[in-house]
Amino acid sequence: MTTAPIFELSQLLRDAQAYWWPFCRLLALLSMAPLFNHKSVSIRVRVLLALVLTFALGKMLPVPPEIEPLSLKGIMTTFEQIIFGVILGLMLQLVFTIFMLVGEVISGQMGMSMARYNDPTNGVSSSSIIYQLYFILLVFLFFSIDCHLLIISVFYQSFIHWPVGGGLHYLGIEAFLRGIAWTFSAAVLISLPIVFCMALVQFCFGLLNRISPAMNLFSLGFPITILVGLLCIYLTLPNMPHSYLHLTRELLDTIGLALQGA
Template sequence: MEFLSSLTDGNVGFFLLLLLRFSGIFAFFPFFDNQLVPVSVRGALSFFMTLLFFPLIPHTSFNFTLEEFLLAGAMELLLGFLASLFLQVVFSAIAFATDSISFSMGLTMASAYDPISGAQKSIVGQVIAMLAIVLALSVNFHHFVFLFVAHTLSSIPLGGFVLRGDIIAYLIKAYANMFLVGFAMAFPILGLILLSDIIFGMIMKTHPQFNLLAIGFPVKIAIAFVVIILVIPAIMVRFKNELNAAFLALHRLF
């Protein structure tokens, strides 16, 4: 009877708005948006987390008309989408780095189906992307997501999200820096591969009988793999720092 008495129009409306906020989180945030997590699982997680977080909602009066409620629901989904872009930039930076590495190694055609994104990706890119996801989970990435939702419940009332100019400005700046961060991650491998290409070019000039296809390419790929093994810890540290910076920006702007 106590549960039935709590099912007022206001509580049901706030419950639906919170459900939409969690739906936006689980639909667009990295790791939760991959193909390995079925839509039914994401929907069940959204409903379960809504039940857990519903007591944290501040008790206010529900004064939404039907049109205002529909607009508020759309803004809750927009909140999850915009917040996910803050973190998607970090994962896109490491994807740009791995694509650049694969291209310079000559392994662009060595691609396979990526079960996470549902598209064809290079083998090197898939390995580093999986390492990035494992690292993100090891530093409690999923816990930070839930803490962010709890933070927004106190800073942004349900149905009260407004798209501000500082959020758009940060996203534009972040996407502009995405290529710079990705290039910085891949620079040691790209630089050494460029140096090896110069050396092989000089050898071919002095020794025309040198078979670049039979000797040069396997040697270049082997050198690149050795350098990747050596610099992968530095790439993961940079990825972790960028991920922490993205979460700090989320707490500051939302």
């Protein structure tokens, strides 16, 4: 009779392991995933959402090996789940990073680098006004194609290909590094037409400065450069949903290769 409660407690701790490892990975994933990592989403909301999703998906995930949570192996396994979640979250964040780089490049070409959005009340860090325009559109596109459900699907698939206690894999880290390089190349390709138009406008004003040095090009060139930049953004915005879908498919293919490579 005296050993029954102790036995039940040990059995309860073993059953809790099936939820502890997914909770660590999911919380790290939500801390890095797009929109969920925004500072307007408090830490309490992320923890509560991670708990709800963990209890909803815990029984459907593969059965983890029996590892003592307080042992050295258990602590290393916990860090392993956190690293897996961080890698997946950063990879899912790459599409938003692409448009952040595009906004920064376009702002620099338009001469609006000094126009920053800063909201100290909500704790939002400063970013360019052009990126805020892209960010608002990305939020609508994110929910319109059910990317919040894709994040849960990626989380579930990660436990199939990256099981608990499986250790870190070189191919997954290599795919993440390739994804970073792909981010810069995609940002260059998206911003290249606008950058070319802005460079052409600045080149024309440079020629006018050589022809008529007395003309005040600073008071004339700056507003025209902004107007041409806004016109280029207006002409390229209809292609943004197609670009977002294409980049999302490429990103999911990259994540799939990283998971299957493990």
